Amino acid sequence: MDKKHIKALRKIVGEDNVYDDKAHMIAYSYDATRTRYEPDAVVFPRHEEDVSAILRYCNDNHIVITPRGAGSGFTGGALPANGGIVLGFEKHMNKILEIDMDNMVAVVQPGVINMDLQKAAEAVGLFYPPDPAGQDYTPLGGNVAENAGGMRASKYGITKDYVMALRAVLPNGDLIRAGKKTIKDVAGYNIAGILVASEGTLAVITEMTLKLISKPKL
Structure with a gap:
């Protein structure tokens, strides 16, 4: 170069x-x-x-x-x-921006480690189920880009089942917002769903809104 x-x-x-x-x-x-x-x-x-x-x-x-x-x-x-x-993204864009207990969602940057979100959610009685093998060191941006699963997938589903909304940058530098923070979002194309598992080939994900559930009693 x-x-x-x-x-x-x-x-x-x-x-x-x-x-x-x-x-x-x-x-x-x-x-x-x-x-x-x-x-x-x-x-x-x-x-x-x-x-x-x-x-x-x-x-x-x-x-x-x-x-x-x-x-x-x-x-x-x-x-x-x-x-x-x-x-x-591990150096700077590695923050949990919000855990919304009322709507049961987390807003995170792509460099946040999977386990860090799990711990933050569980601290307030919530639960983020996707648990890929590298949950202790893999970032959520990579989990979304690869649609990671884990041992809990058979019961709770995989990453795509928890992506509610994304912010991403297209190859030309334009910013897009896809999906919503609410469960009911039936208008238009499912652009967020297209970006999940795209491995960075369509856009660079800069922010994710992820669904949380109630923490299991056991």
Whole structure:
């Protein structure tokens, strides 16, 4: 990648959020399959506006983007097979924005670890059922992008059954909102459902509204 692109990306997100050194290229080159493709840079957006600016710049300059969770999947979704940049959300976009006890939903950023949401929900008597094998370290953005399941799936369902709404950025940098915070949302196309399991190929998810249920007594 031309150094002018590295400079432009650092102007968008700051010097400390763009890396093109060998150590980072190796660290972000593989997933659970151990297949390796090194990116040209790793970028950590600070917020949704950064994601939009990054995608707009990369779209204009024909730079490939690969959103990444923990790199724990076996599908290749996190592999930068064509180089370009890897987007990492663990550094900044890792916050639980809201747990709405009245409506029984959580609003989270993509870098929130699955187990952290489970603990936060259970602390107020609620429950988030999806429990993939890597629940202690996999982020919810990756869970949604891969439609993760888990041991509780046979009783409670999988990730797609708990996604109520999403905010995401399209390849051209435009922001979209899909779904609603309410259970009854029958108007229009199910865009949120299309983005679930899309592995970052359609848009970059920046915020998720997830359904919670009452905490089981046992």
